[in-house]
Amino acid sequence: MGKLTRTAIENFTLCKYKAYLTLAKGRYPQDIEKSGASTIETAPQSTYISCEVSENSDRPNVTVSLLAQGQNLILDAQYETESAFIHFDGLVKVDGKSAAGGFHYIPLSYAARNQRHGGRKLVLEMLAVILEEVQGRPPEKGVIRYNGRDSQITLARGLKQGRRSLQTLIDMQQSSSPPALLLNQHCNVCEFQDQCYAQAVAEDNLSLLRGLSEPEIVRLRAKGIFTITQYSYTFAPRRVSKRAKNPKQPRYFALQARAIREQRIFVHGTPTLSAEGCRVYMDFEGTPDDKSYYLIGLHIVHDGTANRVSFWADDKQHEIQIFSEMLDYLGAFETYTMLHYGAYEIRALRRMQRRLPPSYEEKVNEVIKRSINVLSVIGRHVYFPLYSNSLKDVARYLGYCWSAAKASGYQSLIWRQDWVENRNDGAKSELIRYNMRTVWLFNVSPNSSNSYPASKPFLLNITATAWNIPTR
Ligand code: SF4
Numbered sequence: 001m002g003k004l005t006r007t008a009i010e011n012f013t014l015c016k017y018k019a020y021l022t023l024a025k026g027r028y029p030q031d032i033e034k035s036g037a038s039t040i041e042t043a044p045q046s047t048y049i050s051c052e053v054s055e056n057s058d059r060p061n062v063t064v065s066l067l068a069q070g071q072n073l074i075l076d077a078q079y080e081t082e083s084a085f086i087h088f089d090g091l092v093k094v095d096g097k098s099a100a101g102g103f104h105y106i107p108l109s110y111a112a113r114n115q116r117h118g119g120r121k122l123v124l125e126m127l128a129v130i131l132e133e134v135q136g137r138p139p140e141k142g143v144i145r146y147n148g149r150d151s152q153i154t155l156a157r158g159l160k161q162g163r164r165s166l167q168t169l170i171d172m173q174q175s176s177s178p179p180a181l182l183l184n185q186h187c188n189v190c191e192f193q194d195q196c197y198a199q200a201v202a203e204d205n206l207s208l209l210r211g212l213s214e215p216e217i218v219r220l221r222a223k224g225i226f227t228i229t230q231y232s233y234t235f236a237p238r239r240v241s242k243r244a245k246n247p248k249q250p251r252y253f254a255l256q257a258r259a260i261r262e263q264r265i266f267v268h269g270t271p272t273l274s275a276e277g278c279r280v281y282m283d284f285e286g287t288p289d290d291k292s293y294y295l296i297g298l299h300i301v302h303d304g305t306a307n308r309v310s311f312w313a314d315d316k317q318h319e320i321q322i323f324s325e326m327l328d329y330l331g332a333f334e335t336y337t338m339l340h341y342g343a344y345e346i347r348a349l350r351r352m353q354r355r356l357p358p359s360y361e362e363k364v365n366e367v368i369k370r371s372i373n374v375l376s377v378i379g380r381h382v383y384f385p386l387y388s389n390s391l392k393d394v395a396r397y398l399g400y401c402w403s404a405a406k407a408s409g410y411q412s413l414i415w416r417q418d419w420v421e422n423r424n425d426g427a428k429s430e431l432i433r434y435n436m437r438t439v440w441l442f443n444v445s446p447n448s449s450n451s452y453p454a455s456k457p458f459l460l461n462i463t464a465t466a467w468n469i470p471t472r
Contacts, residue, residue, distance in 0.1 A: 001173045004084040009126050012169055013119035014186045016179045020172050021192055062088060062134055067100035074105070079130055083173065086130055092143050099136035106139035107131055111146040120144050125155050125162025126169075132159070180221075182214060183207040188410050204228045210388035212253045232257035237268065249380040259383040271381035273372060277335025278302035282371075284348050285412055285435050292316050293348045294416065296326050297435040302333075310432050315420075323352045327363040338371040341391045346371060 001023050012019035060066050062079040074091040090108030098104035107127040111120050124142030132138040138159055143150050155162070172179065183200055184207070187193050200208050204227035206217045225231050235254035249269050259266050278300060285295040296311040309329065311322035330336065340346070346368055353364040378389055386393050392408070412434055418427035 004086070004169055004173055006085075006087040008169060009086070009123055009166075012126075012165060013122045015182070015184055015190070016168070016172075017181050017196065018186070018190060018192060019169060020178045023169070023173050024178070062091070062131070064099050064134060067091070067098070067105055067135055070101060070103065073108075079134070083170075084130075086127070088127060088131075089145070090143070091131070094139075094141070096137070099134075104135050104137055104139065105131060106141045106143060108143040108145055108150070111144045121153060121155070122161060122165060124153070125159050126166050128155055129159050129162045129166050181205055181207070182217065184214075188408075206231060208387040209253050209256055210390070211251065216253075228257045229261055232261040251379050252383070255383050259385045260387070263385045265385065266383040267381055268383065269381050271377050273374070273377055275337035275339065275372065277337060278333055280330065280333075280336050280338050282338055282340045282345055283435055284345050285416070285431060286344075286348060287413060287416055290316065291351060293319055293323075293352065295431060295435050296322055297432075298326070298329075299436070300336075308436055310436065312428070312432065319352070320355055320357075323356060324360060327356075327360055327367065330367060331363060336370060338367055339374050340371060341373070342375045343373060346373070 002025070004023070008019050008022045011022045060074060060077045062074075062077050066074070066077070070093065072093045075089070077088045077091060079086040079088065088107060089110045091105040092108050093103050094106055095102075096104050107124050109120065109124055109127065121142070124144070128139040128142060138155075140155060140157075141152050142155055143152050181196060181200055181203065183196065183205070187196060190196070199205075206212060206220060206226065206228060207214075208228060209231075220226075220231065225234065231254055235252060235258050237252065237255075252268065255266055255268060279302075281299040281301075283297045284293050285297075286293040292313075294313040294315075298309045300307040300309070311326050313319045313322045330338075349364050349368055353361060356364065375389060375391075378394070382389075384394060384397055386397055412431060415427040415431045415434075418424045419431070
């Protein structure tokens with residue numbers, strides 16, 4: 001195992017397994033770049049938060065004698081022992097006695113845009129525990145520097161979580177066996193994703209089932225269920241009371257596991273999707289960092305004809321205009337049903353409602369009222385032999401090809417960044433094509449990849465295909 005590093009600390013807040021791999025491989029970002037790992041070469045700077053730096057004799061060492069000099073701000077310092085090499089972005093002098101004098105220091109950390117607040121705080125708490133070792137008192141606060149602005153946050157009293165996390169890292173460093181692999185939300189942008197995914201498939205790992213929560217996986221493991229195959233034998237639908245007016249239709253992950261084991265599609269219950277008037281299939285693209293929504297794609301099926309419309313915003317100011325245009329465009333239809341896949345679009349509409357002129361408030365309410373989340377219908381009733389119900393996975397399973405082999409939500413962020421920074425028209429075209437393809441997938445029939453047929457939304461194709469419905 002390598003030394004305990006700042007990268008390992010940062011990675012620990014994202015994924016314990018990633019922290020282990022970082023310790024095991026002792027890799028620095030520059031090593032990974034040299035090795036040609038594509039995710040780092042192409043990643044928007046903001047999404048890659050590892051910030052390890054190599055050891056440097058010019059950098060000040062965090063020792064009592066350095067702190068005792070009493071500088072107001074110490075930037076770019078390092079703390080080194082036989083088993084640790086920790087980089088501090090900065091140390092800020094504050095009042096309160098310590099081994100260094102009548103003052104002490106609190107840690108300062110640069111924040112990456114995509115880093116969760118909880119993650120930032122935990123990094124600061126772990127750095128605070130290390131700093132306590134040197135100055136003999138725990139810092140009560142930490143500073144996050146983001147976009148040139150500093151904000152002070154209060155750390156948890158006693159730094160309990162920071163201590164526990166640091167101890168877990170030290171235990172990992174001393175252990176020869178890795179923690180259990182648990183795929184998670186960070187995997188999409190993680191440099192280890194190919195390796196971990198291959199391992200998870202080989203292990204038949206429960207965390208492959210997207211949506212199955214970590215506590216649930218822990219609960220299953222405690223019961224001796226470690227693989228999807230084992231889990232698949234446990235499916236038992238809930239008994240529904242005859243008197244229940246609106247019986248709940250939960251998602252049965254064990255049935256999903258069974259669908260994977262048997263390589264069959266199951267439909268449980270009766271999926272209904274009643275769309276009135278013309279059907280409008282809607283998909284938005286946005287950047288989560290600044291909660292911006294820069295592209296709206298609509299695919300409209302009306303009186304047997306299909307139409308596509310895209311609304312593009314060059315920047316955040318322009319977003320209000322594209323949403324107004326989209327709402328005006330929809331206002332021309334007497335009746336319509338808005339179909340979307342997942343909750344993202346409705347969340348975006350609600351957010352934009354606050355930014356739009358008051359005259360559009362009712363129009364947004366109207367769109368939301370006429371919306372159906374197709375994913376929630378599929379999620380409750382349809383079980384594909386897939387690890388996830390993402391539109392891309394389902395579409396691929398049904399035989400549709402994607403617009404670009406590398407197209408993904410993550411890739412779309414890279415294209416957008418390319419447009420923002422370089423005004424690259426190629427990136428803009430890719431985005432519009434990608435978005436339109438997503439909308440179109442709602443509405444295609446198999447093997448019709450070159451045309452835009454106006455009939456047969458794929459959900460209806462699914463329900464028209466016959467399957468076993470395991471009930472009791
Ligand atoms: S791919 Fe996922 S599970 Fe593997 S190290 Fe990265 S975040 Fe962790």
